Amino acid sequence: MSTTNLAAYLSQSSIPPRLAEVLAAVAKGCVEISAQVRRGAAGQIMGALGSENVQGEVQQKLDVLSNDILLALCAKAEGLSAMASEEMETIHPVREVGPEGGYLLLFDPLDGSSNIAVNVSIGTIFSILPTPADSSGRAVTEADFLQPGRHQVAAGYVVYGPQTQMVLTVGDGVCAFTLDPECDDWVLTNPAMAIPAETKEFAINTANTRHWAAPVSRYVEECLAGVEGPRGKDFNMRWVASMVADVHRVITRGGVFMYPWDKREPNRPGKLRLMYEANPMALLVEQAGGASFDGVGDTLDAEVTSLHQRASVMMGSKAEIARLRDYHAA
Numbered sequence: 001m002s003t004t005n006l007a008a009y010l011s012q013s014s015i016p017p018r019l020a021e022v023l024a025a026v027a028k029g030c031v032e033i034s035a036q037v038r039r040g041a042a043g044q045i046m047g048a049l050g051s052e053n054v055q056g057e058v059q060q061k062l063d064v065l066s067n068d069i070l071l072a073l074c075a076k077a078e079g080l081s082a083m084a085s086e087e088m089e090t091i092h093p094v095r096e097v098g099p100e101g102g103y104l105l106l107f108d109p110l111d112g113s114s115n116i117a118v119n120v121s122i123g124t125i126f127s128i129l130p131t132p133a134d135s136s137g138r139a140v141t142e143a144d145f146l147q148p149g150r151h152q153v154a155a156g157y158v159v160y161g162p163q164t165q166m167v168l169t170v171g172d173g174v175c176a177f178t179l180d181p182e183c184d185d186w187v188l189t190n191p192a193m194a195i196p197a198e199t200k201e202f203a204i205n206t207a208n209t210r211h212w213a214a215p216v217s218r219y220v221e222e223c224l225a226g227v228e229g230p231r232g233k234d235f236n237m238r239w240v241a242s243m244v245a246d247v248h249r250v251i252t253r254g255g256v257f258m259y260p261w262d263k264r265e266p267n268r269p270g271k272l273r274l275m276y277e278a279n280p281m282a283l284l285v286e287q288a289g290g291a292s293f294d295g296v297g298d299t300l301d302a303e304v305t306s307l308h309q310r311a312s313v314m315m316g317s318k319a320e321i322a323r324l325r326d327y328h329a330a
């Protein structure tokens with residue numbers, strides 16, 4: 001089937017209709033979020049709310065607005081049983097799980113929102129899990145969400161940059177859609193995104209250099225040593241400080257995105273969240289031919305013990321992640 005836009009893509013027989021309905025609702029919500037983001041200071045939605053989210057981070061007005069948009073629109077999708085968000089401490093039940101099962105939607109409604117005030121790209125990240133087999137006929141609990149990333153049936157992000165783009169996987173490769181603002185249609189602009197195995201770009205916040213574990217320091221030092229060093233080639237460093245923008249670049253042209261464990265908070269695996277940041281991005285990267293590593297094993301195999309748990313994140317070009325794994329095993 002020649003799919004020209006998201007609606008055509010979601011109508012493919014390989015995608016269960018109720019999953020397609022959830023994805024269409026997320027996409028519709030992101031069109032509305034895109035419009036609010038683009039209005040910026042011209043609207044009444046800029047600035048901080050003076051409140052903090054469950055992570056103790058200052059909430060921007062757009063964080064809460066984006067969260068509310070997704071809650072309202074996605075609750076209408078018949079197959080959706082419950083939602084969870086970076087902006088909410090507890091899960092948001094929607095309806096009892098039907099006899100045929102249902103879906104759990106997790107999202108970071110507006111990742112990188114500290115960049116809003118300086119007009120740098122931000123994004124929405126989403127992940128869809130199946131309801132557990134034994135959940136039919138009952139309400140969903142938080143424990144039902146605590147599934148490894150490999151259980152995801154779909155994942156994606158929307159990057160609000162010079163273009164608004166959605167990058168999506170339903171487990172059969174990765175495709176990209178570009179929002180045509182003249183008709184609010186998601187046009188299929190890349191049917192098969194593929195991450196080059198090799199790269200010359202890495203993304204990490206080098207302000208944290210002195211806090212990194214030795215394998216990460218070794219990897220970055222070798223990149224910085226360039227053509228005279230063991231890598232025998234020069235590298236570029238990029239850091240947007242917006243995961244969606246950095247990972248989008250990696251999926252588009254290769255590279256490595258890293259927010260690894262560091263010794264500032266030794267008991268904390270990393271800054272980023274597993275369930276609605278690391279896992280959806282890891283599925284996309286793997287589906288695009290890359291790899292994702294949390295310092296111990298594949299991100300998607302990480303044990304899940306709590307909804308808002310954090311993770312050490314290294315993902316991108318396959319050969320580079322293999323090198324990082326070797327350095328961690330040395």
Ligand code: P6P
Binds near residue numbers: 205243
């Ligand atoms: P730092 C944004 O706040 C975020 O959660 C990710 O989008 C981004 O990659 C990271 O934090 C940036 O963190 O410490 O460089 O500001």
